[in-house]
Amino acid sequence: MLDERKLSVLRAIVEDYVSTQEPVGSRSLVERHGLGVSPATVRNDMAALEEDGFIAQPHTSAGRIPTDKGYRLFVDRLAAVRSLSVPERRAIETFLDGAVDVDDVVQRSVRILAQLTHQIAIVQYPSLTRSSVRHVEIVAVEHNRLLLVLITSSGRVDQRIVELEAALDDDTLATLRTRVGTATIGQRLPEASARLLDIVDQFPPEHRGIVTLVVSALTEAFSDERSDERVAVGGTSNLAQFGADFDTSIKPVLEALEEHVVLLKLLGEATSPTMLTVRIGSEVPYQELTTTSVVATGYGTEDEPLANLGIMGPTRMDYPATIASVRAVARYVGRTLDET
Structure with a gap:
């Protein structure tokens, strides 16, 4: 020591x-x-x-x-992480408060994180398998059409139209809405899909065909994995100021930015927004990136981490300021998605 x-x-x-x-x-x-x-x-x-x-x-x-x-x-051995200034905190909050949906939150997050750290920012889209159902609405929009609206804990909104062979009466529609809500709200998406299957037999035979159509559409929405392996990247132009820090070439870094599987591995597994990891040089799990460091953390809630975000840059970085920025953006992203 x-x-x-x-x-x-x-x-x-x-x-x-x-x-x-x-x-x-x-x-x-x-x-x-x-x-x-x-x-x-x-x-x-x-x-x-x-x-x-x-x-x-x-x-x-x-x-x-x-x-x-x-x-x-x-x-x-950092005794303390540098606190963000009031203007920095206000900039994060103001910038994210204008977001209208999950895609907008992710794109805004990656931009503000790159601006604050002057590094490459990486934000993983919320994982659907970790999300839970916040609200499901079923609305008759025409004589033989139902509009299904799904809202998840990650702020994702999915709308689907179900075409019916015959209209549902108001009482049956109200019962369907209630039973779908009881089976799914508060449940993680995989569990919600499984619980939905049980409600079909709760309806009389003449309505089971229609209920099956609704259940199938919602199950498809619950299992839609479009966002699970997606990441947004920002601040690539920041590499220009650090060219000398990457030994002979920044080519491996640029190549890594094109491989989402690599970026997801760099960010790691989302476990908790209170856990932050700093991997330096040889600790980074790719031989080609041993001249870089990665600072990452989860976002969401402590009970329900949704995904990870972080930065990648040269080992010669301002670690206290970078750690503070990553933590602050993750905190604001989690809060913004919770309010979306």
Whole structure:
């Protein structure tokens, strides 16, 4: 374990290198950070940090830069995450409050996250298998047509028309609406689909054909997996300012952005909005992306995480600010979807 002074030196090296992109020397550390010790003492601490693999010298006569191990310790020992400013929080809230549906929320989220972090933002669409039924409405719109409206906990709205061979009387329609609601509201979509099948036999034979049509349409809506493997990506242009951070080429990063399966794996499994992961360099599960870091968290509610969002960028990033932005956007996205 490092003592507090060496941790302070490591912290100062990380902060300076992130800010300047230049290897950091002992004299500049003393001048900029008021460490309270001489440059010679700082050099000794830097030698110990280098021996332990936390910093490295990119070339002879240069200062030192953090290694993946150094960044990892820096992140693990963060005393506090930088709070977002009032204008930043207001910008997130105002921008997301104007969203009209799930697609709009996701697209707005990826844009604001890229703007705040100056990194590549990745937002996974809410997983239907994790969503539950918030509301189902069945409305007679014409003599032989029913409009089915599904609203899920993720804010998704699905409307479907069912063509009938004969009209339903008002009492049967009211009974159908009640039994569908009782079977599905509050249930996760897979469970709701299974419970719907049980209501067909609750109706007299002359109505079961119509009820079956309605149940089939709703079951199809519940199992529609169009959004489960979708992600939105924003801020790709931010790569231009970090070209030197990706060794010889940013091509592997650009290729990864075209593969949604890769991006989903980078974000990980949505477990809880209170859990945030930071994977640095070699911790990223793709050999081609070992010059990057990924900061990700879930969004939704603690009891019902819907999906993940996060950022990908070079290992040389402002981790405290990035973590704060990812957490804040996830919190606002979860709240916005709950109110949509």
